[in-house]
Amino acid sequence: MSPISHDDLHRIFKNLDKNNKGIVNVEELHLLLEKIGVRTTSEELEKFVGKTSLDYIEFFFFYEAMVKAKIAEKESDEDSSDDLSKAFKVFDLNGDGYITCDELQSVLSRLGLWEKRSGQDCKDMIRVYDENLDGVLDFEEFKNMMSASSNSENI
Structure with missing residues (x-):
């Protein structure tokens, strides 16, 4: 997941906020995540977010948490692959x-x-x-x- 600029992130939020109330509900967020290939349920997403809707600041922090989680996952995969590479060389x-x-x-x-x-x-x-x-x-x-x-x- 590559970082998105603040302007692009704000544009995404505005597009999700169909009724212009400055809030995106979890269901709208869930639909967006499904479109980009993130598989989760609305219930899991709501539990992760801790509420049923997000304002822009909360949406921004949600995005930042997703990026950090993706980076940590990638680093973990790289560490695991490095360990397997070392084990392979033993054999x-x-x-x-x-x-x-x-x-x-x-x-x-x-x-x-x-x-x-x-x-x-x-x-x-x-x-x-x-x-x-x-x-x-x-x-x-x-x-x-x-x-x-x-x-x-x-x-």
Whole structure:
């Protein structure tokens, strides 16, 4: 979400304020947010805002809170991606951008998580997340595997 100028924000408020009373109700705000792809219910929005309508100053602070939340979300995503990138590099022993069965088995063995299993077990592990069926995991496939792993821990 890129910052909007004060003039543009004021123009948006005026367009939402159909009856020129200097107030925008949550329902009007909800319709605007839906148009720009923000999915929420009117009830959630009202709970977030804390009231059923906003004057321009409250609307301005609402916008500022949305921008700050979006920036924080983006920073969190970047931190998470950076951590995954570091984890990927641990497994990608030769640095070619792919995790092979041998690399996976080697790292898991060093971590004490692989005990005299066959190479087929390793290939089966990779095959589950190998979307393009090339026999190795690239970063996106690794990210999906880690995401699936963390989602199953939350169940």
